[in-house]
Amino acid sequence: MIFLSTTFVPKELIEAEWLKVAATLNPTTYIMEGMRAVLLRDAIDWSVYTQGVIVAAVLSIAMVVFAAMNARGALKNIKNSRTRHDLASVRLFSYSTMKSLNVPAYKRVSVDRTIRS
Structure with missing residues (x-):
């Protein structure tokens, strides 16, 4: 997306018509133009x-x-899984996050042990 925006060249200097259309549709163009402004x-x-x-x-x-x-x-997926393998594959949620989302206690403990090991 960066190469189809006005990151490197201002929109007024783009000569290819197809690139002007692509830059107009690209949201990055408006962010770059705002920074230039x-x-x-x-x-x-x-x-x-x-x-x-x-x-x-x-x-x-x-x-x-x-x-x-x-x-x-x-x-x-954590809440519905029952195997340790499934729990071990997801390591990005803290114990308190899972507790607040009503994940059963035996699943919270398993994931917590997996994260610490």
Whole structure:
């Protein structure tokens, strides 16, 4: 995605039409243009800067939601698994996190022992 954005060249200097279209559709373009609006120009172009901030905020929210959904799915897998092998394969949740999500005690202990070993 970085090579199809305006990371290296401002949008005004791109000559290939297909690359202009790709850069317009790429959210990274708006973040880079917002950074240029603050860092490289004498007067700050607030509309370009605001677009960059909005795109960065939307992407950040989307990534947090995506990560939370994946973490929730992994915790459901832990909760539904019964073998030590399944529990040992997921080592990213703390004891308190699993406790707050009502993971049974015998599964919390197994995962906790696996993490410490």
